[in-house]
Amino acid sequence: MGFHPHMYASVRGFDLVDPLCNLVFDQMTVDLWRVVAQEGARGRYVSMHPRIVLLLQGATLCLRQKDGPERRAAACFIPAGVELWGRVEAPGEMAHVDIHLDRRALRGLSDRAVALPEPILLPDLGPLAPLADLLARECRDPHRDPGHVERLAQLILLELLHHAAPRAPDPAPERQGWVAGVEAHVLNHLREKLSVDRLAQVAGMSRTSFNRRFREVLGKAPYQWVLEMRCAQAQRLMTKGLSLAEVADLCGFSDQAHFNRVFKSVTGQTPNLWMIGPEAGARGSNIQDSIS
Template sequence: MSFHPRMMAAIHGFTPLSDSSTFSADGLAVDCWHVRNSAHAGGHYVSRHPRFVIMRDGYRIPLSETRDGDLQHCAACFVPAGMEVWSKIAQPGTLRHMDIHVSQDRLHGLMGRPPETIAPFFLRDLRTISPLVQMLADPDRPEPLREKLADCIILELLNQRSTQREIVSDTHVVGRLQGYVRQNLDRKIGVDDMAADVGLSRSQLNRVMRRTSGLSPYRWVLAQRIEHAKAQLASGQSFAEVALHSGFADQAHFNRVFKSLTGQVPSDWMNEPTQSVSAPILQDRTS
């Protein structure tokens, strides 16, 4: 028997690139979407049935349980029946995702307990289910196989919800972000971009930066740029070259930031008997 879920949505900034691919079975419906999004695309969604949302191609979508709540950058999530979910995507691009709608009765049968006891959750990684998602999205697969694949994906997501709630250590977050800054010295680095790279909300990222450095994320990035600049100055590059290679608008901007963070202008720092770099040195990009 086919299953016809109902979902209300108020969204903007999305353009379908192809017709959605839909598969349904008893108490189960799977929709596969491929869309283009503009900058700041988003909106909110609510379904009368429980729903699993799965991003594809390694994408993590920013979602929140409330309109003004912290955005969780997730690869997959579970949304209980009747719960609103809000999204806002900063950068334009394309994305593919899958919605698995499931009836209360079918989910109860899979889990062995009432769906009402399952809290919403947001997962940062798909881990082992990516191949299963790819097979489920293939319309040429036999329908009985696709139905079993959907059940397996649901069960695995529910299994992963506890293991992925582990708090990532501050050391891991800072180390990953240092690599992110290193690879993006030549462009503006936004707080949302940083949060998305480590799978945290803006407020969570701000707390990590305050704990580890006493700086806001924005000031922390400037400090990383200055440490990179110090290494370049020590190697004999000119002030103008250092400013350019460290991601500053011009030499005057570089001088102002350098003094605000170190208490000295670059020339005074260079004239000291010894120059030390207190943070890990960020080397230039090699490509």
């Protein structure tokens, strides 16, 4: 049975032009979508597996995380469990290729990609454009060997990582120091209650200054960031075979029910579903519901 991405997309204002074209492999699925975006079209997206999105023919989406700034993107690498909100700037027809990867396949391709906590968003396809067009044509009319197509998709991932611009250095070096100190404190005290007051103390700031500067540097509230840190550590522990009760305790959740609620709110999946993945053999639905 082929790989299924367990993708959740809640969209509004997009109408299919053609039926979905896809290529399914053991550890990868490639989808080609052609849609017409109405004025104000938007969506919310999350998957338990990493994926690449390539918008064709000059199209872009404005993407953001829950509390982060909006950025225009034509090529994206989105880590597993990262929730994104997107909107179109202008109505019209658009097409995009989505490459969904099994987490195990990603580990075999790029240690860097596995470790990324945040999406990579490129404003244009650049040198990826001919590769994306070739993969789109293969989705519409498959005639290459499956291994050839898989290697093409893998090459797109590696090229996207190569061409991703490194994050600009922070103009205030001391900010990097206090962020690193706060992160180290959180990782060393995940089993404990982590109040904003305590984190501000670690950073050497007042609570008000800490909240303001934290949002400036990391683009989100400290409370949300701590939850994401707890869930990221939970994912690492679950892959090592620890029980959910053990993971909940080690990551500072009051009980397993609390862990389940927070993990789902952060990743879009329950811990059990995140762990099961495609290897359990259950094909889930690719849900696209309208936003009310």
